Amino acid sequence: MADDSMSLLETLRKVSVDGDVDILREGVRLLAQAIMEAEVSELTGLAKGERNPEQRLTHRNGYRDRRWDTRVGTIDLAVPRVRDGSYFPSLLEPRRRAERALLAVVQEAYVSGVSTRRVDDLVRALGIEGMSRSEVSRICAALDAEVAAFRSRSLAGEAYPYLWLDATYLKVREGGRVVSMAALVATGVALTGERRVLGLELAAGNDEGSAWPRFVRSLVERGLRGVRLVISDNHPGLVRAIDEQLLGAAWQRCRVHLTRNAQDLVPRSARSMVASAVRMVIEQPDGMSAREQLDRVIDSLRPRFPAVAELLTSAEAGLLAHFAFPEPHRRQIRSTNPLERLNKEIKRRTAVVGIFPTRASVLRLVGMILAEQDDEWQDGRRYFRPETLALIDAEPEVEEVVPALLMAS
Numbered sequence: 001m002a003d004d005s006m007s008l009l010e011t012l013r014k015v016s017v018d019g020d021v022d023i024l025r026e027g028v029r030l031l032a033q034a035i036m037e038a039e040v041s042e043l044t045g046l047a048k049g050e051r052n053p054e055q056r057l058t059h060r061n062g063y064r065d066r067r068w069d070t071r072v073g074t075i076d077l078a079v080p081r082v083r084d085g086s087y088f089p090s091l092l093e094p095r096r097r098a099e100r101a102l103l104a105v106v107q108e109a110y111v112s113g114v115s116t117r118r119v120d121d122l123v124r125a126l127g128i129e130g131m132s133r134s135e136v137s138r139i140c141a142a143l144d145a146e147v148a149a150f151r152s153r154s155l156a157g158e159a160y161p162y163l164w165l166d167a168t169y170l171k172v173r174e175g176g177r178v179v180s181m182a183a184l185v186a187t188g189v190a191l192t193g194e195r196r197v198l199g200l201e202l203a204a205g206n207d208e209g210s211a212w213p214r215f216v217r218s219l220v221e222r223g224l225r226g227v228r229l230v231i232s233d234n235h236p237g238l239v240r241a242i243d244e245q246l247l248g249a250a251w252q253r254c255r256v257h258l259t260r261n262a263q264d265l266v267p268r269s270a271r272s273m274v275a276s277a278v279r280m281v282i283e284q285p286d287g288m289s290a291r292e293q294l295d296r297v298i299d300s301l302r303p304r305f306p307a308v309a310e311l312l313t314s315a316e317a318g319l320l321a322h323f324a325f326p327e328p329h330r331r332q333i334r335s336t337n338p339l340e341r342l343n344k345e346i347k348r349r350t351a352v353v354g355i356f357p358t359r360a361s362v363l364r365l366v367g368m369i370l371a372e373q374d375d376e377w378q379d380g381r382r383y384f385r386p387e388t389l390a391l392i393d394a395e396p397e398v399e400e401v402v403p404a405l406l407m408a409s
Contacts, residue, residue: 025070025073025075028070028075029075029076029077032068032075032077032089032091033077033078035089035090035091036077036079036080036089036091037080039087039089039090040060040080040082040087043057043058043082043087044056044057044058044059044060044082045057045058048060058082058083059082059083060080060081060082060083061081061082061083062080062081063078063079063080063081064078064079064081064378064379065077065078065079066079066092066375068092077089079092079379081379087379088376088379088380140360140361140364143364143368144360144363144364146367146368146371147363147364147367147368147371150367150370150371150374151199151200151363151367152222153222154222154223155198155219155222155223155224155225156222156223156225157223158190158191158192158196159190159191159225159226160188160189160190160191160196160198160224160225160226160227161189161191161226161227161228161229161389161392162188162189162227162228162229162231162329162333163186163187163188163198163224163227163229163230163231163246163249164186164187164188164230164231164232164336164338164339165184165185165186165212165216165230165231165232165238165242165336165339166184166185166232166233166336166339166340166343167182167183167184167185167203167208167235168182168183168185168343168346168347169181169182169183169205170183170350170356170362170366171354171355171356172355172356172357172358172359172362173355173356173357173358174358174359178355179204179205180205181202181203181204181205181359181362182202182203182204182205182208182211183200183201183202183346183362183366184199184200184201184202184203184208184211184212184215185197185199185200185339185342185343185346185370186198186199186200186215186216186219187338187339187342188224188227189383189384189389191226191386191389192382192386193382193383193384193385193386193388193389194377194378194382194383195338195377195383196374196377196378197342197370197371197373197374197377198219198224199215199218199219199222200363200366200367200370201214201215201218202359202362202363203215208235208237209235209236209237210237211237212235212237212238212240212241213237213240213241213244213245215241216241216242216244216245216246217241217245219245220245220246227246227249228249228250228325228392229249229250229251229252229321229322229325229333230242230246230249230250230251230252231252231254231333231334231335231336231339232251232252232253232254232336233253233254233257233336234253234254234257234258234261234315234318239251250321250324251317251318251321252318252319252321252322252333252334253315253318253319253321254334254335254336254337255278255282255319255334255335256335256336256337256340257335257336258278258311258315258318258319259274259275259278259279261311262274262275262278262308262311262312263275265305265307265308265311266305266308270304270305274301274305274308277297277300277301278297278312280293280297281293281294281297281319281320282319282334286323287320287323287324290320290323291316291320294312294316294319294320297312298312298313322334325392326388326389326391326392328384328385328388328391329384329388332383332384342370342373345369345373346366346369346370349365349369350365350366350369353365
């Protein structure tokens with residue numbers, strides 16, 4: 001605490017000299033930093049700067065910047081990190097931003113006169129008896145600015161060898177009708193091993209095919225680089241976007257989606273057999289064994305289910321692409337399941353709204369959910385160990401990827 005006392009004395013001196021420092025806000029910042037340092041010292045077993053291998057429980061791992069909204073204003077914190085990702089400051093509220101966004105969406109629906117009885121009950125449960133349009137607009141504008149900054153931030157500071165792309169669908173009221181819209185989401189793993197949310201875009205259902213190339217192009221424009229493998233389903237617009245915008249990147253077709261596609265081609269009684277056959281291919285120890293097993297599966301299915309055999313034949317390159325990458329990563333990179341789990345969380349937390357009143361309200365709430373998830377991923381355990389990511393360059397079958405910024409004609 002001696003360092004903190006000196007910092008506080010220095011702050012008081014600056015205030016007395018020029019009055020440029022908000023002493024209350026600076027005092028809150030110093031107290032918050034002291035609390036976090038004390039928590040991390042307890043977690044590691046040693047105070048900052050101390051070295052005692054026998055007492056050390058884990059290691060510090062630098063700091064990350066985070067803005068903290070308080071009643072005395074916004075404070076810039078340096079949040080300590082530990083190597084195993086087990087520390088999150090007790091004084092922060094990890095879910096606060098998304099809940100504010102949810103409240104704003106409910107308020108907007110309520111004021112616009114499109115709320116259902118369920119939403120109306122929620123509004124009253126939250127203690128809101130009524131709110132003016134100007135107040136709702138003010139709240140929404142502040143949240144929209146946060147989401148816009150998150151969606152447009154630069155990606156140039158880090159390389160992302162793995163990129164997942166998928167969409168989840170939500171109902172929106174537009175032009176007097178309720179329509180389905182796709183929320184396009186991109187996540188990636190950086191060379192540091194951290195998972196990050198890289199992008200969000202909204203597209204009407206009939207525009208999804210052309211929206212994917214625009215979305216991927218926007219990621220490249222923001223600095224996305226170093227992509228070695230893209231994991232997605234077989235949506236034509238999405239595959240075209242990968243081919244056009246990420247030259248040289250391998251494409252892994254999600255094995256879960258492929259299995260569902262194959263099951264749709266057989267009677268219900270044969271679906272479990274088809275799923276087991278695909279799983280046997282995927283669970284082989286290496287690429288050569290997987291190709292041999294796939295050939296056997298295709299030969300066995302061709303007499304009874306020629307359509308499935310043809311599907312697996314055409315899908316071979318995409319289905320087996322993950323075998324060219326380090327073995328510790330293969331389970332996570334052979335499907336879009338990591339992103340599907342995030343999509344389920346979006347569905348769960350948007351279910352209370354039901355039908356969104358506007359497109360902007362979708363971006364507002366989903367954007368806040370993704371922003372807070374991005375924060376939690378950075379504060380949490382790394383998705384892959386950095387030393388295993390270095391193995392990507394050692395794989396002879398994988399070439400360096402240079403994203404190409406190609407403008408669609």
